[in-house]
Amino acid sequence: MEKVALVSEEIRLQGVPISGGIAIGIIQVFHHNEEWVVPEYEILHEHIELEIGRYRLALSKSKENLRELQDLFHEEGGSEGASIIGAQIQMLEDPLLTGEIEDKIRASRKNGESVFKGFISEYMRFFSDESDPEVHQRLLDVKDVAARVLKHLYPQWVEHDEKNLLQSIICSYELVPSYTAEATLGEVQAFITEIGGSTSHAALIAKAKAIPYVSNIKIDTLKVSGGCTVIVDGTYGNVIINPSKTTINMYQRKQRGQSVRFDVMKEEEAEVRTIDGTIIDVQANVETLADLDLLKRAKIKKIGLVRSEFLYMRKELETVGENEQYQLYKKLVQLAGNMEIVFRVFDIGSDKKLLSANNHEPNPALGERSIRFLLKHRKFFSTQIRAILRASVFGKVHLMLPLVTDIGELIEAKMHIHEERLKLEKEGYEVPGVLSIGCMVEVPAFVIMCDQMVKECDFLSIGTNDLIQYTLAVDRSNPLTSDRYGEAHPSILRMIEHVVKIGHGANIPVSICGEIASNPLYTKRLLELGVRALSCAPRYIPAIKRAIRSIDLESVCS
Numbered sequence: 360m361e362k363v364a365l366v367s368e369e370i371r372l373q374g375v376p377i378s379g380g381i382a383i384g385i386i387q388v389f390h391h392n393e394e395w396v397v398p399e400y401e402i403l404h405e406h407i408e409l410e411i412g413r414y415r416l417a418l419s420k421s422k423e424n425l426r427e428l429q430d431l432f433h434e435e436g437g438s439e440g441a442s443i444i445g446a447q448i449q450m451l452e453d454p455l456l457t458g459e460i461e462d463k464i465r466a467s468r469k470n471g472e473s474v475f476k477g478f479i480s481e482y483m484r485f486f487s488d489e490s491d492p493e494v495h496q497r498l499l500d501v502k503d504v505a506a507r508v509l510k511h512l513y514p515q516w517v518e519h520d521e522k523n524l525l526q527s528i529i530c531s532y533e534l535v536p537s538y539t540a541e542a543t544l545g546e547v548q549a550f551i552t553e554i555g556g557s558t559s560h561a562a563l564i565a566k567a568k569a570i571p572y573v574s575n576i577k578i579d580t581l582k583v584s585g586g587c588t589v590i591v592d593g594t595y596g597n598v599i600i601n602p603s604k605t606t607i608n609m610y611q612r613k614q615r616g617q618s619v620r621f622d623v624m625k626e627e628e629a630e631v632r633t634i635d636g637t638i639i640d641v642q643a644n645v646e647t648l649a650d651l652d653l654l655k656r657a658k659i660k661k662i663g664l665v666r667s668e669f670l671y672m673r674k675e676l677e678t679v680g681e682n683e684q685y686q687l688y689k690k691l692v693q694l695a696g697n698m699e700i701v702f703r704v705f706d707i708g709s710d711k712k713l714l715s716a717n718n719h720e721p722n723p724a725l726g727e728r729s730i731r732f733l734l735k736h737r738k739f740f741s742t743q744i745r746a747i748l749r750a751s752v753f754g755k756v757h758l759m760l761p762l763v764t765d766i767g768e769l770i771e772a773k774m775h776i777h778e779e780r781l782k783l784e785k786e787g788y789e790v791p792g793v794l795s796i797g798c799m800v801e802v803p804a805f806v807i808m809c810d811q812m813v814k815e816c817d818f819l820s821i822g823t824n825d826l827i828q829y830t831l832a833v834d835r836s837n838p839l840t841s842d843r844y845g846e847a848h849p850s851i852l853r854m855i856e857h858v859v860k861i862g863h864g865a866n867i868p869v870s871i872c873g874e875i876a877s878n879p880l881y882t883k884r885l886l887e888l889g890v891r892a893l894s895c896a897p898r899y900i901p902a903i904k905r906a907i908r909s910i911d912l913e914s915v916c917s
């Protein structure tokens with residue numbers, strides 16, 4: 360993947376873009392993965408309980424740090440970050456790390472840090488041959504939590520690591536999630552790593568914090584450039600070491616141009632038109648209640664996608680009852696106010712696991728996920744549908760079905776929704792008069808059969824993230840194939856054009872809610888293909904609106 364080309368004194372490296380944006384700063388190589396070196400010594404019999412107390416204190420301090428981080432995420436509205444950190448807190452409560460380590464300290468009469476390090480190293484060795492990206496991510500989380508506990512047990516171990524990180528571009532073989540979580544834009548300018556896919560936990564957090572991030576860069580190449588100026592362009596995956604003055608000037612200009620992306624609050628006008636006057640409907644993708652706060656001044660008319668499963672990530676699905684869901688959906692609908700709101704029913708399985716629904720399928724992306732899971736495990740489907748229907752009387756709610764593959768599946772799901780609605784009515788609940796039901800377009804089979812599918816749909820929303828995965832046969836979360844995940848592959852563009860044409864021909868709204876909708880580089884191309892509605896994460900809305908306003912479709916078409 361990586362190509363090195365010497366351009367006078369500049370070195371240009373091409374990596375994989377993970378989190379967009381431009382940063383200019385000084386390279387710092389971050390040794391988070393270095394060998395843990397801790398002392399090992401005997402504990403006197405009479406001091407064993409004291410040693411255990413010291414170990415417990417390290418665990419509770421670690422938990423305290425993580426809770427603070429989690430609170431920060433909640434305040435900032437970063438649901439993914441908060442749930443990743445939540446899972447780390449759970450690890451610290453695992454009996455393996457509490458009772459078992461304490462027993463080992465008692466039995467071996469060794470100091471806490473050496474017992475703890477030994478245990479974790481063995482655990483890591485046991486799984487180290489696993490090539491499954493999810494197991495790898497889990498190991499990275501374990502390593503991250505372990506480093507935090509060790510830091511409290513033996514502070515000397517990391518002291519040298521955490522200096523000089525301000526105003527830097529951090530280069531590391533791999534990033535652990537909590538380090539990314541602690542980084543603040545302004546302190547850490549950007550990340551460069553050798554490995555790490557775009558849906559790794561660290562990547563999700565970097566994106567949520569709008570910190571540029573490029574991966575697939577050989578860290579050895581950068582070691583010789585320690586302390587040099589570097590430009591990171593997270594949108595294109597470029598890393599430029601020792602940039603010339605001209606290059607710096609050019610990137611500084613680009614940087615100024617993109618700054619609006621971080622400033623959702625300044626948005627004013629509701630209507631967005633291209634230069635030639637074509638109205639484009641900019642909508643929002645929402646994952647948390649806090650996202651709605653960001654939208655208050657973004658002036659949009661519609662929340663095009665509520666990823667409802669994100670509201671319950673890392674929870675046991677069985678524990679999320681109808682009333683709990685109803686209360687949360689009602690709050691969302693009320694906060695949405697005049698905005699229409701599209702609830703996507705639980706898109707679980709594959710890369711989005713709700714623990715009880717965890718499947719150990721050989722090929723989960725092609726397995727029992729999304730609508731397939733819900734149709735098979737009806738009680739989860741019914742609970743959610745009932746809660747959404749009850750909440751919909753408070754606003755303008757639409758329902759969206761993910762990963763629909765054929766018409767039979769769609770009709771089955773619609774019938775189930777209809778039955779739940781009748782039951783609610785019989786039970787005396789108020790339900791909405793009409794409720795439109797639409798589909799995500801994420802599977803090539805749907806695209807091919809689109810002319811038939813639209814007869815049963817009230818609207819369509821193209822989920823390019825999955826459509827790309829299933830069309831190009833590339834796992835969207837596998838870093839090894841991320842260079843093959845072509846966001847604007849001609850086959851995808853053709854599919855978009857086809858779906859838009861069929862949808863509009865059938866007089867139903869069609870939007871795009873995959874990541875491509877949030878990337879201003881593609882806005883013009885999408886509008887040329889006939890797209891008139893884009894649904895993106897709130898933080899990208901200003902940039903997308905700006906891009907739309909700079910496009911002249913008339914000159915394009917003539």
Ligand code: PEP
Nearest residue numbers: 822823824825872873874
């Ligand atoms: C998509 O697949 O494009 C999409 C929007 O859904 P998700 O990313 O949640 O799978």
Ligand code: MG
Nearest residue numbers: 801822824825
């Ligand atoms: Mg999807």
